[in-house]
Amino acid sequence: MDLLLIGPPGVGKGTQAARLRQALNIPHLSTGDLLRRHVAERTRLGVAAAAHMRRGELVPDELVTAMALDQIHGPSCAGGVVLDGFPRTLTQAEALDTALAGQGRRLAAVLHLTAPDQVLLRRLTGRRTCGGCGAIYHPVTRPPRAPGLCDSCGHGLVQRADDTAETARTRLAVHTRQTQPLLTRYRLTGVLHEIDGCGGVDDVTGNLLAILAPHAVGSSAA
Numbered sequence: 001m002d003l004l005l006i007g008p009p010g011v012g013k014g015t016q017a018a019r020l021r022q023a024l025n026i027p028h029l030s031t032g033d034l035l036r037r038h039v040a041e042r043t044r045l046g047v048a049a050a051a052h053m054r055r056g057e058l059v060p061d062e063l064v065t066a067m068a069l070d071q072i073h074g075p076s077c078a079g080g081v082v083l084d085g086f087p088r089t090l091t092q093a094e095a096l097d098t099a100l101a102g103q104g105r106r107l108a109a110v111l112h113l114t115a116p117d118q119v120l121l122r123r124l125t126g127r128r129t130c131g132g133c134g135a136i137y138h139p140v141t142r143p144p145r146a147p148g149l150c151d152s153c154g155h156g157l158v159q160r161a162d163d164t165a166e167t168a169r170t171r172l173a174v175h176t177r178q179t180q181p182l183l184t185r186y187r188l189t190g191v192l193h194e195i196d197g198c199g200g201v202d203d204v205t206g207n208l209l210a211i212l213a214p215h216a217v218g219s220s221a222a
């Protein structure tokens with residue numbers, strides 16, 4: 001089963017995608033995580049992407065699409081994937097549809113998580129990420145047991161370079177301008193579901209799984 005989690009930065013796509021991966025036994029593909037790995041390893045792609053990411057802007061379509069489709073075509077995603085952060089533009093969405101169709105696949109559901117901008121800004125600027133396993137914390141909603149350290153792996157927590165107030169505002173504006181048009185596309189094809197991302201993490205996961213229950217029957221994740 002191929003799924004897409006879509007929504008503004010800070011709405012909880014990464015957190016929920018990790019939970020869907022566990023619940024449905026489908027790999028989670030985050031283009032943001034992949035790009036950050038390329039930046040850290042100073043690959044050619046990472047060097048090309050870094051400045052765009054630092055400014056909170058999108059990395060050019062051709063770079064991201066090649067990277068994402070390479071993963072989607074790989075053996076680990078052959079039974080389906082939870083997409084998080086890709087596609088983000090109409091050009092990327094068209095490339096994804098074509099690639100999936102070429103393998104007799106299609107998006108079973110597009111899950112649109114929503115929250116007001118002031119909630120997103122509060123979440124983004126307070127967010128701390130584990131430098132080891134990528135787990136996400138927040139001083140109010142999910143504080144770590146030991147200050148500054150990951151509960152799961154003990155690594156130090158860091159603030160993402162693009163979670164500062166100014167860059168977070170840019171990312172929200174970029175989302176509205178470039179990613180919102182995708183919703184119309186997916187609404188027209190009847191795969192779009194709207195989910196309130198403001199509730200507790202467990203409540204949001206429950207709502208997502210309830211929407212997916214009819215799709216999970218007969219899939220490799222069932």
Ligand code: AMP
Pocket residue numbers: 009031032033035052053054056057058059060061064084085086087088089092162171
């Ligand atoms: P994320 O972790 O999903 O918030 O992504 C972090 C940053 O990576 C974004 O602000 C973009 O600069 C870049 N990025 C991730 N996915 C994409 C994509 N599908 N298209 C273009 N840029 C992306």
